[in-house]
Structure formats: C-alpha cells, structure tokens
Amino acid sequence: MDPLLGLLKKNARESDATLAKELATTPEDIRARIAAYEKEGIIRAFQAVVNEDRLETTDVRAVIELRIRPEREGGFDRVATRISKFPQVESMFLMSGAYDLLLFVKGQSLQEVASFVSARLAPLDGVLSTATHFMLKTYKDQGVLMESEPHDDRLQVCP
Amino acid sequence: MTTVSKSARDFVAPHVRGLPKSGIRDFFDIVAGRKDVISLGIGEPDFQTPWHIREKAIESIERGATRYTSNLGTPELRQALAGYMRQSFRAEYDWASEILVTVGVSEAFDLAVRALLSPGDEVLYHEPCFVAYAPLIRMAHGVPVAVLNREDTEALADFAIRHDLVLISDEVYSELTYEGGRFSMAAIPRLRDRLVFLNGFSKAWSMTGFRLGYVCAPAPLTDAMMKIHQFGMMCASSTSQIAGLEALGHGESDIEKMRDSYHLRRNFIVASLNEMGLDCFMPRGAFYVFPSIQSTGLSSQEFALRLLNECSVACVPGSAFGACGAGFLRCAYATGMDQLKEAMERMAAFVKRL
Numbered sequence: 072m073d074p075l076l077g078l079l080k081k082n083a084r085e086s087d088a089t090l091a092k093e094l095a096t097t098p099e100d101i102r103a104r105i106a107a108y109e110k111e112g113i114i115r116a117f118q119a120v121v122n123e124d125r126l127e128t129t130d131v132r133a134v135i136e137l138r139i140r141p142e143r144e145g146g147f148d149r150v151a152t153r154i155s156k157f158p159q160v161e162s163m164f165l166m167s168g169a170y171d172l173l174l175f176v177k178g179q180s181l182q183e184v185a186s187f188v189s190a191r192l193a194p195l196d197g198v199l200s201t202a203t204h205f206m207l208k209t210y211k212d213q214g215v216l217m218e219s220e221p222h223d224d225r226l227q228v229c230p
Numbered sequence: 231m232t233t234v235s236k237s238a239r240d241f242v243a244p245h246v247r248g249l250p251k252s253g254i255r256d257f258f259d260i261v262a263g264r265k266d267v268i269s270l271g272i273g274e275p276d277f278q279t280p281w282h283i284r285e286k287a288i289e290s291i292e293r294g295a296t297r298y299t300s301n302l303g304t305p306e307l308r309q310a311l312a313g314y315m316r317q318s319f320r321a322e323y324d325w326a327s328e329i330l331v332t333v334g335v336s337e338a339f340d341l342a343v344r345a346l347l348s349p350g351d352e353v354l355y356h357e358p359c360f361v362a363y364a365p366l367i368r369m370a371h372g373v374p375v376a377v378l379n380r381e382d383t384e385a386l387a388d389f390a391i392r393h394d395l396v397l398i399s400d401e402v403y404s405e406l407t408y409e410g411g412r413f414s415m416a417a418i419p420r421l422r423d424r425l426v427f428l429n430g431f432s433k434a435w436s437m438t439g440f441r442l443g444y445v446c447a448p449a450p451l452t453d454a455m456m457k458i459h460q461f462g463m464m465c466a467s468s469t470s471q472i473a474g475l476e477a478l479g480h481g482e483s484d485i486e487k488m489r490d491s492y493h494l495r496r497n498f499i500v501a502s503l504n505e506m507g508l509d510c511f512m513p514r515g516a517f518y519v520f521p522s523i524q525s526t527g528l529s530s531q532e533f534a535l536r537l538l539n540e541c542s543v544a545c546v547p548g549s550a551f552g553a554c555g556a557g558f559l560r561c562a563y564a565t566g567m568d569q570l571k572e573a574m575e576r577m578a579a580f581v582k583r584l
C-alpha cells in the first residue's frame with residue numbers, strides 16, 4: 072500500500088506540507104496523488120472518528136448478523152446492495168462462517184432499531200434470519216482507542 | 231589527641247571523583263520538572279513494548295519463573311540468539327560458549343573493556359558517540375582516544391587486522407536502518423577472531439526498561455567477560471530473558487512497524503531543520519539527527535538553553551557527545567508526529583527571531 076494512504080488513514084487532516092516532508096516529496100505531488108485516489112474511488116471519504124459514548128445522545132448502535140439466500144444469478148449481491156442502502160446501516164460486510172452479512176446499524180432508540188430489524192430487514196425477500204446485538208460501550212474504533220493512553224512517563228532527557 | 235576524620239566525599243576514590251558527569255545528566259537536571267516542554271532529548275523509543283512481549287513476561291511471573299538463570303543466560307535465549315545471528319548476518323556463534331546475555335548493551339560494553347584492557351591500553355572510539363564509552367573505558371583503566379572516522383566498515387576491518395586490534399562493535403541500532411539492508415561487523419568473516427559484537431533489545435523492540443543485551447565473541451573472550459559478569463551480576467533478569475525470547479521468536483513485524491514510523495519522522499525532521507536553515511545530515515539509521523547550529527552564531531549550549539527557555543523545546547547540546555559535537559544539536563525523533571510538528575514549528579520561529 073502507498074504509505075500516503077497509511078498516513079491519511081491515521082490522520083486525514085494532516086497538512087500537505089507535512090505529508091510531503093514525511094514522504095520526501097512535494098506538496099503538489101501529495102495533492103495530485105490524493106486527487107487521483109479520489110477520482111479512482113480508492114479514497115471514499117474523509118471522516119472523523121468520534122467517541123459517541125461521550126455525546127449527549129440516546130443513539131444506540133447494534134450489530135446484526137443476517138443469513139440470506141443466495142440467488143442463482145449474482146449470489147448475495149442484489150439483496151446485499153439493497154440492504155446497504157438503508158441509511159440506518161453504517162457499515163456492512165459479507166462474511167464467511169455461520170451467517171452471511173454483518174451490519175453495523177444506528178438508531179435513535181432501542182425501539183427504533185428493533186423495528187428496523189423486524190419491519191424492514193426481516194421481511195425482505197431472501198432474508199432467512201437475523202440476530203441483533205446491541206453495543207454497550209466502545210473501547211476502540213477504527214484503530215483508535217477511546218481512552219487516551221497513559222501519559223508519556225519516559226525521562227525527559229536520556230542517552 | 232584529635233584526629234580530623236574524613237568527610238564522606240573523601241572516601242570516594244580519586245579516579246571516580248575526577249570522572250565528569252554525563253552532559254546529558256546536566257541537561258536532564260535543567261529540564262526536569264518543567265511543564266509543557268516538548269522533549270527531543272529522549273534517546274528511547276516512544277512506542278510501548280509490544281503487548282505479546284509484555285504478556286509473556288507477565289505469564290512467566292504468574293508461573294513463578296523468577297529464579298536465577300545460568301550465568302550466561304538461559305539456553306533457550308542463547309540458542310535463539312545464535313539463530314538470529316546466523317539468519318541476520320550469516321555469523322556462526324556457538325550458543326554454549328560464545329554468547330553471553332547481559333544487562334543491556336551498557337553492561338556488555340563494560341564487560342568488554344574490563345575483560346580486554348590492561349591499565350594504560352588505548353581505546354580508539356568514534357566521536358560524537360554514546361555517552362558511556364569514554365567513562366567506562368576510564369573505569370577499566372584504559373585510555374579513551376576519540377577519533378573522527380569516516381571510514382566504511384570494510385576499511386575499518388582492514389585497519390583492525392593490519393594493526394592486530396580487537397574490535398568492539400555496538401550494534402544496538404542495527405535493526406533501525408532506513409535505506410534497506412541490515413549490515414553488521416559480524417557479517418565480515420575475517421574479523422571473527424577479533425570481534426566483540428554487542429547488541430540488545432532496548433531499541434529494536436522498545437524494551438529499554440527490561441535491561442537486556444548480549445555479546446557474541448570467540449570463546450576465550452566470552453569466557454573472560456563471563457567471569458566478570460558472574461561475580462558482578464550473576465545473570466540478567468529472568469523475566470527479561472523470557473521477554474527477549476518472545477521478541478526474537480515473534481517480534482519481526484513489531485520492528486517493521488516501528489521502523490516505518492521512525493523512517494517517516496526522520497524524513498520530516500530533516501526536511502524541517504534544513505528548511506529553517508539548520509544544516510542537517512540525513513542519517514541512515516537510529517533515531518537521532520545532529521543539525522549544525524553554526525549559522526546562528528550561538529554555541530550548542532546557548533542554543534539549547536535559549537530554545538528551552540524561550541520555546542519549551544528540549545534538545546541536547548551536541549557537545550554532550552564529545553568535543554567535536556560543539557556547534558551541533560542532538561534531536562531525537564523517537565517522539566510522536568504531533569509533538570515533532572509542534573517542536574519544529576516552535577524551533578523555526580525561534581531561529582527566525584535570532
């Protein structure tokens with residue numbers, strides 16, 4: 072992987088000038104590479120990782136395991152694409168193992184998520200079963216710890 | 231009849247009294263306790279020791295593996311070290327008689343000079359350098375002779391052979407090289423009988439507090455160092471040896487991650503220093519840069535003190551690493567990018583004001 076992508080995944084707000092220094096190139100080159108990645112659809116978005124637990128909201132998040140029936144043509148794709156379009160679905164993956172799709176879903180309350188599952192997902196043609204797990208606390212999200220690491224306790228000057 | 235009793239100070243042996251304190255220590259005292267300082271004075275990785283290594287150490291304590299080990303170090307660790315030397319440098323060392331596990335490279339160096347030097351023997355060493363070399367040579371009754379060497383390793387090997395010298399090679403940073411290719415003096419076969427190879431776990435695996443190092447040398451030399459080690463130290467910490475074994479066995483990818491990160495920081499800090507007009511060589515390994523501050527007209531000491539007082543950025547004056555370090559500054563980049571960025575901004579503003 073291009074190290075530029077690694078750096079942007081860690082901090083998408085890093086300045087072009089700093090990225091250029093780290094990668095021993097010019098800011099113009101950095102801007103051109105990012106533009107190309109966006110055009111090719113490799114970079115899909117730049118987002119903040121927010122600790123939702125710290126926000127004063129009643130939002131709830133759940134993980135849903137879905138078993139679906141593959142179709143003769145196209146396998147899982149048609150049903151999966153349809154499900155991924157629900158705005159409630161934040162992330163979604165095709166999985167190997169005991170179920171087929173893993174959904175990360177967000178709603179304003181337990182009831183809302185529950186009714187999304189029972190009224191929107193379960194009745195869909197091709198959905199065989201669902202299992203919903205509500206999330207209680209976030210420890211780490213997208214590689215980012217939600218609690219800051221303990222203070223740097225190294226000596227301030229050493230050989 | 232009255233006798234004047236000695237003060238505590240008088241009990242100290244004159245040659246120890248005369249030993250200058252480390253320049254690093256002086257600077258540490260100045261920085262210590264100050265708030266909001268960004269320190270580029272830390273010659274120690276900022277990464278946590280990889281978790282699987284810490285976990286192995288914890289598990290060994292739970293299991294009660296807290297006894298003395300063989301003076302030389304546990305057979306498992308020495309065998310793993312022999313394998314590492316073979317794999318990394320094609321160097322063959324007999325684990326039973328040619329490898330000694332020590333309390334860091336620091337002890338390994340101390341053992342080497344104490345085992346090798348007769349009073350008055352001269353030791354050629356490069357400056358600027360790690361602060362411990364000259365004092366430890368003096369404590370071993372040798373005479374340190376600083377040289378500035380630009381020779382490459384092959385020329386150094388020829389020199390040692392031509393003059394029939396023993397060569398001590400401290401390779402504690404050998405895993406942290408950025409332009410590809412790991413190199414070691416141990417990879418030069420003609421040096422084998424005169425090489426004392428030192429390495430350790432502090433830098434490669436971010437294990438400084440474990441205090442674990444080792445020396446590889448021909449059996450008679452290892453045996454001599456072992457005599458001193460066995461009486462002075464008994465053995466390296468058993469917990470650390472277990473952690474070291476885990477690092478050697480499963481720590482390849484840890485090093486890679488940290489190395490990649492240092493690599494980017496190095497590029498960043500060198501580019502930033504050159505941009506602000508402080509001439510800086512691009513080092514190919516370790517995690518230090520040594521920019522010249524001669525263009526500012528300040529001495530290294532003045533520059534470092536004013537930078538600390540006016541901008542709360544701590545760098546060590548180059549002169550702490552030998553007289554030829556005067557006019558330079560030592561900045562360690564074993565510190566997160568956010569702090570490096572802030573430090574470079576403050577430093578650029580400072581240099582502009584001068």
Ligand SMILES: Cc1ncc(COP(=O)(O)O)c(C=O)c1O
Nearest residue numbers: 230334335336360402430432443
């Ligand atoms: C060149 C060099 N050798 C040896 C050491 C000490 O290593 P250890 O922690 O293994 O004693 C250091 C530490 O800063 C060093 O820079």
